[in-house]
Structures are given as structure tokens and as C-alpha cells.
Amino acid sequence: MTTLAQLKAGQLAGATRLDLACGLTEFPREIFQLADSLEILNLTGNALSSLPDDLHRLRHLRVLFCSDNAFTELPQCLGQCAKLSMIGFKANRISHVPAAALPPQLRWLILTDNSISQLPDELGQRPLLQKLMLAGNQLTHLPHSLAQCKNLELIRIASNRLTHLPDWLLTLPSLTWLAYAGNPVEMAVTVTGDDGTPNIPWSELELGEVLGEGASGIIHKAIWKPQALPVAVKLYKGTITSDGSPQHEMQACIAAGLHPNLIKVQGRVIGHPQGQAALVMSLIDPSYRNLAALPSLASCTRDIYEPETRFSLDVALRMAQGIASAAAHLHRQGITHGDLYGHNILWNATGDCLLADFGAASFHATADTLESRALQRIEVRAFGVLLGELLERSEGAVSEVLIELQKSCCQPDVLARPSFDEIEGVLSSI
Known part of the structure; x- marks a missing residue:
């Protein structure tokens, strides 16, 4: 992390990125010394409540992070920054988003975990908008103007106060x-102690090394002592994540049930000393690894694959079949995964795969309604993106049937896309 002393000493001339987290209460004017070069400014984790009106002097600024500060309003000066495309103000105290705060090149807006009850209609006049993260606010509706955002690919509106999903949302191409979990609109499945999932006392678990950590929790290797069984224990954090509430993630994990391409839930933890929510899950064989890495600032909504990643066509097809089968199973339970991405898929060299991370999962009606069909077909597009990524990295001639299936999954007419049952049928016929 850069120090304020380095900045004030003029040691950062020509820097394209600046990270400062040192209890700032005012914007350091010395940052303007970098006006000719600065592209990414990260002021997360300070005590700022305002930005200077002349912020536009940072004429190359593309990315601004100001999460975990004390802003009560999205600063209007942002709208004057000609190249600013990514804005992150998570976990502030923002209740007002002025139209003037929205820069013309806006592509990615993060306002998670604030107190916003209304968004300006002008948000829909940002045609480059791709990613909109609004979980953990007080929204009762979304501006109808967002129907104009034809490039909008990712929306997080969990844990708000929405009583319905607008029709235009379900037709965005x-x-x-x-x-959208944690809103009144959600057809929530109540998960109680009689759902068949065992309760596992905390005292029966012996925690070991940390296997991984995400936005919603920390995963430990552990021993379930009465069974002498190696397991994984996910301890959930209590805070709102970019996807939504960890409690809703836990609920969806349990409700998903058993499927060979999902990680098995062994039980829910009871009796944690601090009352922390946790799940005991099957330990995944170490031969499995993540298919891809998270999207970058540049890729925005597209996963990052290692340059050398290649599959045989058989392995790619097997993974596609596994994920389509898992998604079809979830949809039959009234669950959309919400984050069907390569970075949430674990795979091994033979094409065995597991769909993980239910942080963005939401519940919908199991009846075949226009709304439930549209929600499922939105997820079909995610599969189409994934299938395209697999085929791009496959060795050998790809059949025309697969190419056409991928196009069909991504076509702009939402309801014209195939269901996962139909996708499974096509894949099994190859």
C-alpha cells in the first residue's frame, strides 16, 4: 500500500494507480500531482465524506474505489470525470444518488450496503452500463429507464425492499x-430444522487449515470427530456481500439438495460459541481446481482463464453436461444460481466438475409461469457464455450443433432461449 508520505514527497510521479488507506478525513490535494498519469484511485477504508469539486482534473481517471468511508451522498463531481467508468462506494452511508454524479462513460457501479431508497432516472441514460451492484439497500423499485441499458449483464439487487420484479428487467437482452434474494418478491423456501439436514454440534468438529475465503465466509478443513470424517466447514460472515446476505446463501445451499455436480451439504452447525452460522460440507478431492479466475477491471463481466488452458472436446463436453444438469436440477427446486461462472466451477482433468458458491442464489416459483421461465432463461445465457469459453479452448473440430446451441443460449430474445432440460437433450445427443 502506498503511503501518504511517499505521495507528499513527490515519489510517485507517473503512477497510474494509487492506493491510500490511512484514516483520511480529507482528500489529499497532492493527488493532483498525478493528473497526467493516474487511472485507478483506491481510497477504500478511510473516513472521507466528500471529494473535491475539481476531481475532473484527474483527466485519465477510469476507476475510483471509495468503499468503507463516510459518504452520505454519491459525490456530484464524479459526473464531470470524462473517462470514469467504474465507481465503487460500498459500505458507506449513502442515501442520495444525484443524477449529476453519473459520469457519461459509466460501465460498472457498486453501491452495495448503503441506505439508498431511490435511484435517478438518468441511470438508464448510461448506455455502456454492464454491471450494477445494489445489494443491501432500501430500494422499493428500479428506474424504468434501465430498460434502455441493452448492455447490462450483471445486476445485484438482493436484500432490498422490492415487492416485484419489473417486466422490463426480465426482457433485458x-x-x-x-x-434478488432477500426481497419481498422472492418466493422464499423456509429452511427449518425438519428439512432433513442434520444438525451438527460445534463440539463435534475439529477445525484445521483454511482452504479458502470468499466474500461470504471462510472455509476450513475439519474433522467431524464422531465419524472420523474429513470435511469442509464454511463459517459465514454476518455482513452484506456484493451478492447479498450470507444467510440466504446458506439457505440456498441446503435447499439445493443432492446432485452429483453440486457439493454435498453434510449438515448445519449448531452451538457455535459466537452464534456464527456455518455449514459442514463434503471435502473436495485436491485434484479439483477452479476453472477460471474472477473478472478483472478490464474484462468487467468476463472470467480470466490462464493462457495455456486447453481441453479435449470430450472434457469440455463433459463439463458442459455436468453444469447443465446441475442447473436443471436447481431450477426444478425453484432456485437460480445467479453466478453461473467459470470461477465458481471446480473441475479435474477428466472433466468431472462441481458448481459451487451460492452467494447470488435466489428462489422463484416452481410453477411454469412467464416470470419463472424468464428467470431460468436469464441463467441459460450464463451457460451460453460458459459454453462459448469452453469451446474457445477446446482442441479439435467443434460440431455445428454445439455452435448453434451456444448461439441459441445467448440470443437476445430471453424466452426464445432453450431450457436446461432441452440443453441436456442436445448435449446428450452429441
């Missing part, structure tokens, strides 16, 4: 990843 590029919408691919949608999370």
Missing part, C-alpha cells in the same frame, strides 16, 4: 447474472 444481455442480462446474464441476476441476484
Whole structure:
């Protein structure tokens, strides 16, 4: 992390990125010394409540992070920054988003975990908008103008106060990843102690090394002592994540049930000393690894694959079949995964795969309604993106049937896309 002393000493001339987290209460004017070069400014984790009106002097600024500060309003000066395309103000105290705060090149807006009850209609006049993260606010509706955002691919509106999903939302041609759990609109499945999932006392678990950490929790290797069984224990954090509430993630994990391409839930933890929510899950064989890495600032909504990643066509097809089967199973339970991405898929060299991370999962009606069909077909587009990524990295001639299936999954007419049952049929016929 850069120090304020380095900045004030003029040691950062020509820097394209600046990270400062040192209890700032005012914007350091010395940052303007970098006006000719600065592209990414990260002021997360300070005590700022305002930005200077002349912020536009940073004429190359593309990315601004100001999460975990004390803003009560999205600063209007942002709208004057000609190249600013990514804005992150998570976990502030923002209740007002002025139209003037929205820059013309806006592509990615993060306002998670604030107190916003209304968004300006002008948000829909940002045609480049791809990613909109609004979980953990007080929204009762979305501006109808967002129907004009034909490039909008990812929307996080979990843990708000929405009583319905607007019709236009379900017809957006590029919408691919949608999370809306924790709103009154959600057809929530109540998960109680009689759902068949065992309760596992905390005292029966012996925690070991940390296997991984995400936005919603920390995963430990553990031993379930009465069974002498190696397991994984996910301890959930209590805070709102970019996807939504960890409690809703836990609920969806349990409700998903058993499927060979999902990680098995062994039980829910009871009796944690601090009352922390946790799940005991099957331990995944170490031969499995993540298919891809998270999207970057540049790729925005597209996963990052290692340059050398290649599959045989058989392995790619097997993974596609596994994920389509898992998604079809979830949809039959009234669950959309919401984050069907390569970075949430674990795979091994033979093409065995597991769909993980239910942080963005939402519940919908199991009846075949126009709404439930549209919600499922939005997820089909996510599968189409994934299938395209697999085929791009496959060795050998790809059949025309697969190419056409991929196109069909991504077509702009949401309801014209195939269901996962139909996708399974096509894949099994190859």
C-alpha cells in the first residue's frame, strides 16, 4: 500500500494507480500531482465524506474505489470525470444518488450496503452500463429507464425492499447474472430444522487449515470427530456481500439438495460459541481446481482463464453436461444460481466438475409461469457464455450443433432461449 508520505514527497510521479488507506478525513490535494498519469484511485477504508469539486482534473481517471468511508451522498463531481467508468462506494452511508454524479462513460457501479431508497432516472441514460451492484439497500423499485441499458449483464439487487420484479428487467437482452434474494418478491423456501439436514454440534468438529475465503465466509478443513470424517466447514460472515446476505446463501445451499455436480451439504452447525452460522460440507478431492479466475477491471463481466488452458472436446463436453444438469436440477427446486461462472466451477482433468458458491442464489416459483421461465432463461445465457469459453479452448473440430446451441443460449430474445432440460437433450445427443 502506498503511503501518504511517499505521495507528499513527490515519489510517485507517473503512477497510474494509487492506493491510500490511512484514516483520511480529507482528500489529499497532492493527488493532483498525478493528473497526467493516474487511472485507478483506491481510497477504500478511510473516513472521507466528500471529494473535491475539481476531481475532473484527474483527466485519465477510469476507476475510483471509495468503499468503507463516510459518504452520505454519491459525490456530484464524479459526473464531470470524462473517462470514469467504474465507481465503487460500498459500505458507506449513502442515501442520495444525484443524477449529476453519473459520469457519461459509466460501465460498472457498486453501491452495495448503503441506505439508498431511490435511484435517478438518468441511470438508464448510461448506455455502456454492464454491471450494477445494489445489494443491501432500501430500494422499493428500479428506474424504468434501465430498460434502455441493452448492455447490462450483471445486476445485484438482493436484500432490498422490492415487492416485484419489473417486466422490463426480465426482457433485458444481455442480462446474464441476476441476484434478488432477500426481497419481498422472492418466493422464499423456509429452511427449518425438519428439512432433513442434520444438525451438527460445534463440539463435534475439529477445525484445521483454511482452504479458502470468499466474500461470504471462510472455509476450513475439519474433522467431524464422531465419524472420523474429513470435511469442509464454511463459517459465514454476518455482513452484506456484493451478492447479498450470507444467510440466504446458506439457505440456498441446503435447499439445493443432492446432485452429483453440486457439493454435498453434510449438515448445519449448531452451538457455535459466537452464534456464527456455518455449514459442514463434503471435502473436495485436491485434484479439483477452479476453472477460471474472477473478472478483472478490464474484462468487467468476463472470467480470466490462464493462457495455456486447453481441453479435449470430450472434457469440455463433459463439463458442459455436468453444469447443465446441475442447473436443471436447481431450477426444478425453484432456485437460480445467479453466478453461473467459470470461477465458481471446480473441475479435474477428466472433466468431472462441481458448481459451487451460492452467494447470488435466489428462489422463484416452481410453477411454469412467464416470470419463472424468464428467470431460468436469464441463467441459460450464463451457460451460453460458459459454453462459448469452453469451446474457445477446446482442441479439435467443434460440431455445428454445439455452435448453434451456444448461439441459441445467448440470443437476445430471453424466452426464445432453450431450457436446461432441452440443453441436456442436445448435449446428450452429441
